[in-house]
Amino acid sequence: MNRISPDIIWQAMIETVYMVSVSLLIGTLLGLPLALLLVLTRPNGIKENKIAYFILNSMINIIRSLPFIILLVAIVPFTRLIVGKTYGTEAAIVPLIIYIAPFIARLVETSLLEVNPGIIELAKSLGAKPLQIVRHFLIPEALASIILTLTTATIGLIGATAMAGTVGGGGIGNLAISYGYQRFNTFVIILTVVILIIIVQIIQTLGSYLAKKIRHQ
Amino acid sequence: MIVFKHIVKEFYQKKKKITAVNDVSLEVQKGDIFGIIGYSGAGKSTLIRMVNGLENPTSGQIIVAGKDIQTLSPNEKIFNKKKISMIFQHFNLLESKNVFDNVALPLKLRNESKEEIDRKVKEMLSFVGLEDKDKNYPNQLSGGQKQRVGIARALVTNPEILLCDEATSALDPKTTKSILKLLKRVNEQFNITILLITHEMAVIRDLCNKVAVMENGQLIESGNVIQVFGQPKESTSKDFVETVITHKIPKDLLDFYQKNKQSYTLLRLKFLGENTASSLLFQLNKRFNHVESNIVSANVTELEGTTLGIFTIAFSANESIIQEMKAFIKEFNVIVEDVNI
Numbered sequence: 001m002n003r004i005s006p007d008i009i010w011q012a013m014i015e016t017v018y019m020v021s022v023s024l025l026i027g028t029l030l031g032l033p034l035a036l037l038l039v040l041t042r043p044n045g046i047k048e049n050k051i052a053y054f055i056l057n058s059m060i061n062i063i064r065s066l067p068f069i070i071l072l073v074a075i076v077p078f079t080r081l082i083v084g085k086t087y088g089t090e091a092a093i094v095p096l097i098i099y100i101a102p103f104i105a106r107l108v109e110t111s112l113l114e115v116n117p118g119i120i121e122l123a124k125s126l127g128a129k130p131l132q133i134v135r136h137f138l139i140p141e142a143l144a145s146i147i148l149t150l151t152t153a154t155i156g157l158i159g160a161t162a163m164a165g166t167v168g169g170g171g172i173g174n175l176a177i178s179y180g181y182q183r184f185n186t187f188v189i190i191l192t193v194v195i196l197i198i199i200v201q202i203i204q205t206l207g208s209y210l211a212k213k214i215r216h217q
Numbered sequence: 218m219i220v221f222k223h224i225v226k227e228f229y230q231k232k233k234k235i236t237a238v239n240d241v242s243l244e245v246q247k248g249d250i251f252g253i254i255g256y257s258g259a260g261k262s263t264l265i266r267m268v269n270g271l272e273n274p275t276s277g278q279i280i281v282a283g284k285d286i287q288t289l290s291p292n293e294k295i296f297n298k299k300k301i302s303m304i305f306q307h308f309n310l311l312e313s314k315n316v317f318d319n320v321a322l323p324l325k326l327r328n329e330s331k332e333e334i335d336r337k338v339k340e341m342l343s344f345v346g347l348e349d350k351d352k353n354y355p356n357q358l359s360g361g362q363k364q365r366v367g368i369a370r371a372l373v374t375n376p377e378i379l380l381c382d383e384a385t386s387a388l389d390p391k392t393t394k395s396i397l398k399l400l401k402r403v404n405e406q407f408n409i410t411i412l413l414i415t416h417e418m419a420v421i422r423d424l425c426n427k428v429a430v431m432e433n434g435q436l437i438e439s440g441n442v443i444q445v446f447g448q449p450k451e452s453t454s455k456d457f458v459e460t461v462i463t464h465k466i467p468k469d470l471l472d473f474y475q476k477n478k479q480s481y482t483l484l485r486l487k488f489l490g491e492n493t494a495s496s497l498l499f500q501l502n503k504r505f506n507h508v509e510s511n512i513v514s515a516n517v518t519e520l521e522g523t524t525l526g527i528f529t530i531a532f533s534a535n536e537s538i539i540q541e542m543k544a545f546i547k548e549f550n551v552i553v554e555d556v557n558i
Binding site for chain 2: 118119121122128137140143
């Protein structure tokens with residue numbers, strides 16, 4: 001079977017968009033608070049807490065050091081617990097979230113640390129409480145950088161979804177591997193790569209545009 | 218208004234103990250524009266940050282508006298901070314917010330109503346002369362305009378004390394002058410006590426009524442500006458004064474008087490405040506009309522609304538006449554010093 005129908009491609013695109021958007025959304029919801037905790041509890045942070053920082057920091061490092069394909073298999077029991085099955089698109093989303101949340105946490109942490117220390121000093125001089133510092137000073141000042149960070153995370157996720165085929169996740173990347181690579185169909189490989197390039201270009205352009213708009217430059 | 222009592226601040230850098238502030242006692246009175254001057258690393262920055270709790274002293278007491286700030290509860294501390302505002306060397310404006318929102322920020326933290334915020338912010342922007350820039354973003358402003366925004370943001374909460382952390386050090390001389398003028402207006406119009414730190418003596422000269430000189434964490438000299446400028450005691454103070462009031466003798470004159478040391482004696486006369494130079498010089502020349510007198514260098518500076526005149530004069534007279542002249546000069550309440558060349 002060398003021919004590939006537009007339906008299959010369309011279906012794969014839907015699967016990719018579905019996996020990426022759900023795991024990006026939940027990954028961000030988990031990653032942002034983690035990043036804030038890292039920044040607040042770090043040595044000389046606004047709410048310095050050595051133990052909390054150490055635990056959080058090590059956990060993120062451990063998860064981030066696992067190759068995605070290993071993580072995917074290793075957490076199968078956990079996946080079953082959460083979504084009730086170990087195969088299919090939903091089953092792929094669980095490891096994708098666990099993969100991307102610490103990645104987002106680390107990248108957003110960097111964005112937050114880049115905020116001019118003078119701004120934190122200003123916030124303290126105005127008597128702002130820690131939550132006010134986060135809301136009125138840290139996040140607005142880091143927002144443009146956070147958007148670029150999330151753009152990077154999204155593109156990283158698209159790469160990771162290709163491996164989601166292992167647990168039947170589907171998607172464009174899976175199409176490239178199962179229809180193209182494993183069946184020696186060069187056309188499918190080229191087609192899927194072109195589609196991926198276009199998606200990545202669109203996401204990056206959108207991210208850069210938004211960041212630029214927020215920076216007021 | 219602000220009293221520092223035996224303030225010590227120590228911290229450790231790579232296990233080495235550093236004493237940033239070493240037993241400093243100081244009093245700033247209500248309505249003062251008090252300047253602390255020192256080279257970088259003198260400890261002045263650490264000291265000013267203790268007033269609003271950005272730093273805590275290792276030992277000693279700080280009393281702000283009658284309250285020992287270390288004994289305050291966290292809530293009272295925040296309340297106290299609201300009476301104290303600060304402006305910064307690098308302005309610390311939020312790049313993501315426009316001028317209006319930057320100035321509104323302290324009021325937003327206090328959950329004031331939109332109408333109140335609108336009214337107060339507009340009032341302050343017009344006070345600093347930026348009413349037409351409210352929609353601009355910080356990166357569209359010049360350094361001087363950025364500091365004006367910083368000042369508007371500091372004043373919008375009606376503080377009693379304004380702390381200025383090297384507020385003009387990132388600005389060019391012309392902009393510095395206009396910001397200093399604005400700070401003077403802040404002090405006069407709103408009766409706000411200003412405590413500033415700087416390494417520029419010109420800032421002290423143009424703005425302050427009191428000055429303290431810091432070196433290696435210690436306070437080496439303090440007093441009214443006119444006193445410290447007229448008679449600096451410590452060598453660092455003298456160095457600072459010389460950056461704005463030079464009584465350096467021009468080289469060719471110096472050569473001449475060095476060669477003719479036998480026939481001339483050089484005296485430095487300092488007129489502080491109301492003493493006018495002209496009357497003394499006239500009386501001096503009338504009384505000692507046989508003595509040749511040449512002005513070698515002269516400098517008149519305006520300080521706190523009065524003048525400080527420093528004249529170096531060469532007199533051709535013998536030792537006993539010189540003593541007589543010194544006594545005569547002192548009768549006019551003018552300070553007279555020997556000049557060694």
